[in-house]
Amino acid sequence: MAAEVTDGSCGFCSASAAVYTCPRCHRRLCSLRCYRAHGPCAEAFYRDQVLEALRAQRDSPPRGPAPPGLRELREPGDPVRPVGRGLWEQLSEAERDGFRQLLSSGEAAALLPQWRPWWWRGRGPVEELGGGSGVEEEDEEGGEGRPGPAPPVPASVPPLSALRAAAPSPLVRFQLPNALFGYAFSLSLHGGDETLLPELPAAAIAASAALRARRPFGSTAEALLSARRDARTAGLPLSPLGDSGALLAVAQLLEGRDSRDPGADVAAALWHLWRLLKAGARALPFPERSRFRAARRKVGFLLSWSRGAPEELAQLAREARAVHAEVAAEEAAVAEIREGLEKVWGGPRPPPREGQEDRVPWLVRDGVEEGFGGPRPPPADKGVQGRRLIQELD
Known part of the structure; x- marks a missing residue:
């Protein structure tokens, strides 16, 4: 002023x-x-x-490192921390635990700018290769968080007969939703940032057993729930799409946005995943690239199969919608119960019971007793314990 x-x-x-x-x-x-x-x-x-x-x-080109004097600036009263260390090393253990909890619970996604995948239903028809483009519809929320441009649909895909002479197993259809879950999950987890290599394609492999090995599935539900379970087992954070949102993403990809070519979105997603796996392999040492190459071969096989099975894609889409509806209903029920409990508790956690703070929890680990908060109470008389056990059995 x-x-x-x-x-x-x-x-x-x-x-x-x-x-x-x-x-x-x-x-x-x-x-x-x-x-x-x-x-x-x-x-x-x-x-x-x-x-x-x-x-x-x-927009300006990257500059060199900041002068030492600027790097050492801090607010008055801030604790003096070593200079030249990474941000993670500068955090206290309590701050690290809080950050891990934000990631595992999915609450960290609320702190990030809203990201919407390219297959989001707010967009109009798929843009045609060769010049024609569809008119985009207005987004449901006033244009905020619009989806980015869709990846290109491959111009030519070799038929499945060119890859193998024998007919594929009828169970191969269930490999596709499992792989698409890995793609949608990993892309949303990294906010669509394709420069995060090899982390982004590695997350897709971790969430999809179909991309890791020859894992047969007997149904679409088994394929999708297996991918959701594998993502949790791998220790990956909750997707910003939500637990059921990744399942909805698979259904939307299978349904497609272009009625003239319903399989275009599946082809675009698989071709995009194929290129991400190729770029991710280049970011790894040569001996560690084998799992990316194997996953890329599987993606190429599914791409060829999907381009020749439009009826199968429609059936898979209906089955994926049913799985999403069931999981979303479970989430809504759990959220309703949690909301009711928080109203009763007056917060996210139940209030401590009277005298609960005086209780002393004990733990036996590797034969060594570890106590928290005070000495271990004296053991009860074994004879009394035995009589009580006999009375309970009677």
Whole structure:
């Protein structure tokens, strides 16, 4: 805010001595009180300045490391921490535990900008290769979090007969939803950032047994629930799409957005996954690339199979929708129960019972007794325990 002596009156209270000027609307103000009352205008000005600086920083070429003096700046009262260490090493153990809990619970996704996958239903028809494009529909929420451009559909896919002479097993159809779950889960987990290599394709392999090995599935439900379980077993955080959202993503990919070519979205997703696996393998040492190559071969096989089985895709889409509906209903029931309990508790956790803080939990680990909060209480008389056991059995 610029200050200058002037004879003009205040634009807010009409006082005669208006020595300040709003940087946005240039209205003259006489005091801090009038400035604060006029604050939203000035705040909008500074917000625009900050956004403009961020855009300039994003568009400018990367510079060298910051001078040592800037790297060592900290707020007054902050604890002195070693310089030159990573951010993770600078966190306390309690801060690390809190961050791990945010990741495992999926709450960290709420802190990130909203990301929507390219197959989101808010978009119009699939863009045709060769010049034609469909008209995009307005997004349901006013254009915020619009999905990015869809990956291209491969121009030519070799038929399945060119890859193998024998007819495939009828169970091969259930490999596709399992692989698509790995693709949708990993892409949403990393916010669609394809530069995160090899982490992004590695997450797809971890969540999909079909991409890791020859794992047969007997149904679409088994294939999808197995992928969801594998993602948890691998220690991966909850997808920003939500537990049931990844299942919905598989159904949407199988349904497709273009009625003229319902399998176009499946082909685009598999071709995209194939390229991500190839790029991820390049980011690994040569001996560690084998699992990425094996997964890429499996994706190529599913791509050829899917382009020749449109009826199978429609059936898989219906089955995936049913699995999503069941899981979403379970989530809604659990959320309703949790909400009711939190209202009774007055918070996310139950209040401690009377005398609960005086209890002493004990743990026996590797034959060694470990106590928390005080000495172990004396053991009860074995004869009394025996009599009680006999009475319970009777």
